[in-house]
Amino acid sequence: xxxxxxxxxxxxxxxxxxxxxxxxxxxxxxxxxxxxxxxxxxxxxxxxxxxxxxxxxxxxxxxxxxxxxxxxxxxxxxxxxxxxxxxxxxxxxxxxxxxxxxxxxxxxxxxxxxxxxxxxxxxxxxxxxxxxxxxxxxxxxxxxxxxxxxxxxxxxxxxxxxxxxxxxxxxxxxxxxxxxxxxxxxxxxxxxxxxxxxxxxxxxxxxxxxxxxxxxxxxxxxxxxxxxxxxxxxxxxxxxxxxxxxxxxxxxxxxxxxxxxxxxxxxxxxxxxxxxxxxxxxxxxxxxxxxxxxxxxxxxxxxxxxxxxxxxxxxxxxxxxxxxxxxxxxxxxxxxxxxxxxxxxxxxxxxxxxxxxxxxxxxxxxxxxxxxxxxxxxxxxxxxxxxxxxxxxxxxxxxxxxxxxxxxxxxxxxxxxxxxxxxxxxxxxxxxxxxxxxxxxxxxxxxxxxxxxxxxxxxxxxxxxxxxxxxxxxxxxxxxxxxxxxxxxxxxxxxxxxxxxxxxxxxxxxxxxxxxxxxxxxxxxx
Numbered sequence: 218x219x220x221x222x223x224x225x226x227x228x229x230x231x232x233x234x235x236x237x238x239x240x241x242x243x244x245x246x247x248x249x250x251x252x253x254x255x256x257x258x259x260x261x262x263x264x265x266x267x268x269x270x271x272x273x274x275x276x277x278x279x280x281x282x283x284x285x286x287x288x289x290x291x292x293x294x295x296x297x298x299x300x301x302x303x304x305x306x307x308x309x310x311x312x313x314x315x316x317x318x319x320x321x322x323x324x325x326x327x328x329x330x331x332x333x334x335x336x337x338x339x340x341x342x343x344x345x346x347x348x349x350x351x352x353x354x355x356x357x358x359x360x361x362x363x364x365x366x367x368x369x370x371x372x373x374x375x376x377x378x379x380x381x382x383x384x385x386x387x388x389x390x391x392x393x394x395x396x397x398x399x400x401x402x403x404x405x406x407x408x409x410x411x412x413x414x415x416x417x418x419x420x421x422x423x424x425x426x427x428x429x430x431x432x433x434x435x436x437x438x439x440x441x442x443x444x445x446x447x448x449x450x451x452x453x454x455x456x457x458x459x460x461x462x463x464x465x466x467x468x469x470x471x472x473x474x475x476x477x478x479x480x481x482x483x484x485x486x487x488x489x490x491x492x493x494x495x496x497x498x499x500x501x502x503x504x505x506x507x508x509x510x511x512x513x514x515x516x517x518x519x520x521x522x523x524x525x526x527x528x529x530x531x532x533x534x535x536x537x538x539x540x541x542x543x544x545x546x547x548x549x550x551x552x553x554x555x556x557x558x559x560x561x562x563x564x565x566x567x568x569x570x571x572x573x574x575x576x577x578x579x580x581x582x583x584x585x586x587x588x589x590x591x592x593x594x595x596x597x598x599x600x601x602x603x604x605x606x607x608x609x610x611x612x613x614x615x616x617x618x619x620x621x622x623x624x625x626x627x628x629x630x631x632x633x634x635x636x637x638x639x640x641x642x643x644x645x646x647x648x649x650x651x652x653x654x655x656x657x658x659x660x661x662x663x664x665x666x667x668x669x670x671x672x673x674x675x676x677x678x679x680x681x682x683x684x685x686x687x688x689x690x691x692x693x694x695x696x697x698x699x700x701x702x703x704x705x706x707x708x709x710x711x712x713x714x715x716x717x718x719x720x721x722x723x724x725x726x727x728x729x730x731x732x733x734x735x736x737x738x739x740x741x742x743x
Contacts, residue, residue: 224540226541231541236545266486266490268404268493270481270489270494271490271492271493274477274494275494277473284367284527285363286524290523291507292509294450294451295439295510298501303499305495307461309468312478313722313726316475317478317491320478321481326479326564327568329342329344329569336648336708338573339644348569349570352558353595357562358598361380361599361602365379365603376604377600407497409546410546414504418508421511430514431514442741443737458681459681459682460681466626470630472564473558477557485721495729496729499736555599563588571584620662621666623681623683625655628651631654632647632650639696646694646696650694654695657687
């Protein structure tokens with residue numbers, strides 16, 4: 218458990234200390250500049266350019282769980298996890314071409330505000346509280362718990378100490394600088410992540426003897442993206458049908474992800490940023506998955522303990538002095554995920570609840586104060602939940618939480634897709650889907666995970682397929698409610714001023730799509 222800590226040298230501690238100081242200085246400097254310009258914490262004063270947006274979205278997306286989970290899946294099953302990165306192209310394209318122009322034209326700060334402009338206050342209120350719960354549980358608590366597990370692996374300290382230090386540091390950073398500070402530092406942090414992960418893959422290939430040796434030492438199906446329909450872990454129908462439900466909710470409607478696009482200088486910069494994260498996701502194989510496959514070839518004795526693959530590679534391959542950089546990478550992905558989550562939490566609460574319902578005449582300084590109080594409260598809540606998770610079931614609950622996220626998505630996907638693609642959708646259908654539909658989806662999730670768990674009741678289909686079935690039921694129900702509504706209140710927004718997409722953006726998405734197609738053709742049929 219303490220193998221990495223035992224290898225740390227004075228140089229490692231100096232690197233980590235310097236890195237922490239640099240992060241806090243960036244947060245302070247950005248905070249002072251914002252104070253001078255009278256900017257808020259929330260959307261970076263609409264000043265983000267494409268690379269800041271791309272790196273910030275990627276930094277939010279790539280949490281500590283990505284480093285552990287992708288390497289673990291790579292060790293156990295090969296490159297199949299690449300689907301979750303490369304298939305995302307479709308939904309990033311949907312965000313850039315369909316949703317982002319409407320979000321930016323609406324001049325909104327949050328997703329609840331956007332839906333409120335379309336269907337009224339009641340819809341905004343329901344979605345605001347739903348978004349707060351989702352951010353607190355699925356982003357903050359889960360992200361913090363997985364980070365605490367990782368820090369505990371590295372340093373061997375108790376969970377409560379791990380999560381307290383992590384959330385306080387991330388909270389102070391977000392408290393000081395807001396989204397602009399997070400976006401600025403994520404550029405550097407994600408470059409550091411790329412360098413360290415590529416170095417790990419390079420050292421692994423060097424130790425093993427090259428790509429040819431790696432292919433020879435791994436099963437042929439390790440290099441297939443598409444698995445048979447009867448595959449126990451990742452059958453192709455589950456990925457094809459179920460993944461889009463979660464992906465639409467995640468990439469197109471989640472405040473923590475979309476807020477970077479809302480903070481763009483203009484639509485083109487926002488779209489180019491979304492395109493950039495697509496190219497970064499192409500790199501998932503060498504950065505996250507390949508270390509797990511290399512670990513399978515180098516250290517097959519891990520067996521069922523595949524979750525140790527990433528740290529096993531780090532411990533055995535990195536020389537003294539490099540381990541400080543690894544810890545910096547862990548800090549980077551934690552600050553990116555937790556910081557963006559805290560900022561999203563404060564943005565939604567301040568704009569959709571405080572300003573909308575409590576103090577409509579709030580000044581910018583009032584909003585900043587409330588936003589910071591929300592960040593502090595979110596930190597406390599996240600610590601309590603993360604420690605409670607660990608006390609109940611420890612690391613096993615992490616996988617359960619991953620499945621729970623799949624049950625939170627259907628209602629959001631249905632509501633946002635219908636609101637954009639079917640103008641006949643009524644307020645009654647939207648509110649019913651967000652409230653009763655979400656309750657139904659979560660109820661099915663509780664049945665699947667706890668009351669009649671899949672390992673004891675194998676009649677259950679794959680949880681991604683269950684998510685798709687729930688999506689289909691909610692979609693059909695929303696359509697029926699809309700068609701039978703005797704007093705329909707439909708979408709009232711005016712979309713005549715939606716900005717056009719430039720040829721540059723279309724060309725770059727075309728190239729990205731072609732690249733993804735080639736990858737699927739290459740990594741199949743082995």
